[in-house]
Amino acid sequence: MTPLEFLREEFENVKRALGETLRYEYGPERSIEYYSECQSRLSEIDKSIARISASAKNTISDHLAELSLLATWISLVERSRLGEFSWPFADELRRMATALLTEKTLKGDRRDPIIHIVAEGGGYRIVYEPSVPAASGRRRFVIVAFPRSLKHHVLLHSIFGHELCHTALHTAQAGVALRAEVMAALSAIGPLVDNSMATTWLSAANAPREIKAALSIYAGRHGRPYAFTDLDRQMWLIELMCDLFGLLLFGPAS
Amino acid sequence: MEGSMPIMAAHSRNDARGAARLLAIAARDSIANPAVAHDREVALNNVYRLLEAFRANAFFDADLSARQSQQGTADTLTLLPPVQRNQGYVRDALDRAIGSAFAGESRDHAIEIVENVLRAVTYPNEFRMPSRVDQRRAAYFFDELLRNLQFS
Numbered sequence: 556m557t558p559l560e561f562l563r564e565e566f567e568n569v570k571r572a573l574g575e576t577l578r579y580e581y582g583p584e585r586s587i588e589y590y591s592e593c594q595s596r597l598s599e600i601d602k603s604i605a606r607i608s609a610s611a612k613n614t615i616s617d618h619l620a621e622l623s624l625l626a627t628w629i630s631l632v633e634r635s636r637l638g639e640f641s642w643p644f645a646d647e648l649r650r651m652a653t654a655l656l657t658e659k660t661l662k663g664d665r666r667d668p669i670i671h672i673v674a675e676g677g678g679y680r681i682v683y684e685p686s687v688p689a690a691s692g693r694r695r696f697v698i699v700a701f702p703r704s705l706k707h708h709v710l711l712h713s714i715f716g717h718e719l720c721h722t723a724l725h726t727a728q729a730g731v732a733l734r735a736e737v738m739a740a741l742s743a744i745g746p747l748v749d750n751s752m753a754t755t756w757l758s759a760a761n762a763p764r765e766i767k768a769a770l771s772i773y774a775g776r777h778g779r780p781y782a783f784t785d786l787d788r789q790m791w792l793i794e795l796m797c798d799l800f801g802l803l804l805f806g807p808a809s
Numbered sequence: 810m811e812g813s814m815p816i817m818a819a820h821s822r823n824d825a826r827g828a829a830r831l832l833a834i835a836a837r838d839s840i841a842n843p844a845v846a847h848d849r850e851v852a853l854n855n856v857y858r859l860l861e862a863f864r865a866n867a868f869f870d871a872d873l874s875a876r877q878s879q880q881g882t883a884d885t886l887t888l889l890p891p892v893q894r895n896q897g898y899v900r901d902a903l904d905r906a907i908g909s910a911f912a913g914e915s916r917d918h919a920i921e922i923v924e925n926v927l928r929a930v931t932y933p934n935e936f937r938m939p940s941r942v943d944q945r946r947a948a949y950f951f952d953e954l955l956r957n958l959q960f961s
Contacts, residue, residue: 603831614831614834616827617831618831620823620827621828623823624823627889658861661854661928662935680889682889685823685828685896686862686867686868686896687828687829687896689828689831691851724867725862725867726867727861727864730865730866730867
């Protein structure tokens with residue numbers, strides 16, 4: 556089997572997987588647009604494959620990766636079932652995420668994301684499409700993953716306010732405003748102005764007991780006291796900004 | 810189905826360089842031959858998304874994302890899409906391509922020129938084509954981007 560034949564075989568496999576998702580019943584109506592986007596991406600990939608030369612191995616490999624990612628999105632169609640989370644809360648979250656993550660096309664038309672809610676075994680997560688987009692996508696997927704076991708603990712769901720900010724940071728509209736205005740303001744004054752001030756603040760005599768314990772463990776492991784790096788300080792600023800964002804959206808529960 | 814191969818591992822890879830190469834090829838070919846651009850409208854809109862993300866510095870924490878992408882066992886068991894790797898590589902490739910094709914000009918201005926060419930190529934009845942000089946610079950930009958994205 557040549558690489559191009561392998562690619563065609565994989566295309567048929569993914570197409571079959573999408574067809575098989577129709578066997579089940581999912582969340583109310585919303586899965587239709589998700590399914591249609593997957594179908595549209597397959598159609599775009601099909602057109603691209605028809606243009607590939609059999610000797611273009613790198614391009615074949617890149618298309619295989621694109622198909623692989625699409626297979627992941629398709630598998631998530633089946634993870635959105637009625638009764639596994641609070642739909643009123645999910646609908647409200649969808650409304651907020653759409654307002655934050657809507658994009659413009661080359662023509663200037665509005666392109667809303669597709670917010671897909673799934674139940675996962677792990678923690679609260681929002682997964683946005685990567686900054687380097689797949690060539691075949693018309694609308695972006697946003698996957699909101701609820702921990703299934705916490706279905707009835709609606710107050711905990713407000714953690715999504717924090718997670719939504721992480722997602723918005725990677726957008727061309729809201730992300731720019733958040734970084735230019737909020738992040739800049741948080742680092743303009745106070746302990747996070749620079750690494751030295753942040754380190755002094757963290758090691759203060761009146762720091763919480765948990766912080767002192769963590770710093771002591773760090774010093775024991777590394778043979779030197781902890782000091783902020785640029786990357787660490789950036790991570791702190793991002794988490795602090797996301798906490799404030801969640802606080803504004805959902806109140807103290809976030 | 811009998812005789813068919815199993816679907817590939819869902820988490821096998823998600824490399825920003827490959828995605829960027831497919832976009833750059835679509836843009837380069839469409840500028841070279843605008844007659845094919847309409848058929849690549851979706852891909853060209855994704856080139857626009859990439860350029861806007863770059864302009865907005867959406868790759869600002871690419872190094873951090875790469876660090877977080879080293880998933881543990883629990884993460885690899887989930888069906889959620891894997892973190893995209895090598896975004897920083899693509900950001901650097903875009904930076905270098907702008908430096909080559911638009912030496913001495915601001916990043917925003919360079920991206921605006923490239924986007925204007927893409928817009929006119931994709932929707933020739935709605936947008937006027939920029940000058941030949943700008944078309945050549947946009948074409949050169951994507952040639953350089955592809956060259957910067959080559960990997961074995």
